[in-house]
Amino acid sequence: MDYDRKSATSSFYGGRKTSIDALHSDFPASAVQYGQPHAERARHDSASSFYNPNGPSRASVDISSPGYSTAGYNRKSYFPAGRQEPVKGGYDEETTGLNDEPFDIYADFNNQGPRYSTVLGHQDSGYRPVSSPALKMNDEGSSNAGPVEMVTVPALGPEWKASELRDMTKSGRKEAKREQRAEKWKQWKRGERGLCGRYFTRKFTAWFLFVLVCATAIILAFTIPRVPAFAFNSDTPLTTATEPFNKSVPFIFSRAPANFSFPSFADLQLDTGSNFLPLTFNNIHADIFDLVTARQVAQGDLGHMTVPAKKFPRIQIPMNFTYIATNDTDQTWVNWYNACRNKAASATGTRPPIQFRLVLDVKIAGLVGHHFASTQVTDAPCPVELPLNSV
DSSP states (O other), X not given: OOGXXXXXXXXXXXXXXXXXXXXXXXXXXXXXXXXSOGGGSOOOSOOOGGGOTTSOOTTTSOTTSTTOOOSXXXXXXXXXXXXXXXXXXXXXXXXXXXXXXXXXXXXXXXTOSSOGGGTTSOOOOSOOOOOOOOOOOOOTTTOSSOOOOOOOOOOOOOOOOHHHHHHTSHHHHHHHHHHHHHHHHHHHHTTSSBTBBTBSOHHHHHHHHHHHHHHHHHHHHHHSOOOOEEXXXXXXXXXXXXXXXXXXXXXXXXXXXXXEEEEEEXXXXXXXXXXXXXXXXXXXXXXXXXXXXXXXXXXXEOOSEEEOTTSOOEEEEEEEEEEEOSSTTOHHHHHHHHHHSOGGGSSSSOOOOEEEEEEEEEEETTSOSOEEEEEEEEEEOOSOXXXXXXX
C-alpha cells in the first residue's frame, strides 16, 4: 500500500513513539545493553530525519540517493502502523450483488475505488441539508387551556443613572419642559424659529405688531366717541314742562309747611363735531343747585338716547324741582318764591331772575366711567308763574 494511504502521526510533532501495536510488533532485543555509555547508544527513539543526527547531511546527499530522507510526509516520517490496510475479509468485504466489487471503507476519504456511500445506489452530491423544526401554530379555539398571555421581558441592561431616574419623576419632566421652552425662546430671539412653526419669527412679529398698532390706532381714532360740549339756551335755559311729564309732578308753593314743587325742562344744546360716528348716551343725570345758598333744588334723568355726529342737536332734560324748608323765612325758599310769583304782584311788574348751577353726569356708550360737565346761570327766568291770589 502507498505511503499516503497510511494514517500515523509524524515524529515531527514528538520525540518518541506515542503508540505501538503489540500484536504486530516482534519486540527485538535491543543491541544496547545497560551500562553502556550514553554517547554510544543509537538513537532509535525518533524515526524523523529532522531530528536524526546520524543520518546523511541534507546539503551533501543527492535527493535521489537511497539514504536520503526529508522532514516531509513520507513513509519514513510515520511510525510503523499497527497493521497493514485496507483490512481484507469480514462481513464488510462481502459482495453487495451490485457490481461484485469489495468495499473499501477508505475510498470515501481517499477518492479511490468505489465509494461506500454509492454502493447501495445512493447518490451523494455532498450537500447536507439542515432540517428546520416546523413551527406549530397553537389554535386558541381548539385548546382547552385558553389563550396564552405573552409577557415581554425587557433585556437586561446597565443600571439606571441618577439623571435618568430624575427624568422619570414629575419634577424632572416639568424641568425638562421648562428647559425646552427656554431653548425655544432663545431660538426665537435669534430668529431661528417662529412662534407658529415657520411663521411669526422675530422680524415678522415686530412688523406685524407695528402694523397692528397703526391699524388699531386709526380705527380707534374714528370709532372712539368723544364727550360733546354742552351749552344752555341763553334765552330760556329752563322751559315749561309739557305732557306727560307735567302730569307726573305736582305744582305746589306753600308757606306752611314751607316747600315748593314743579316740573320743568333743562334746555341744552350739544356739539358733536369731534365725533365721526353717532353718539349714544346711556344716561344723562342733571342736578340743579341754588347759586346763593348751594342747596339742591332739582334733579332729573334723560335716559338712553342717540344723537347724530358733527351736528348741534338740542336736548331737553326733564327736571323735578322739589325743596322743603323749615319755615317761609328760608333763603332758598324765598329766592325761588320771589322768582316764580305773579308779575302783577310785583310793584315794578317784573320778577327777579333765578340763579343756579347745573351739574351733568354723562354716561356714554363706548367710554369707560362717568363724565361730568357743569355750568352756571345767573339771569334765568322762572319756568312757572304763580297765580295772583297765591300767598
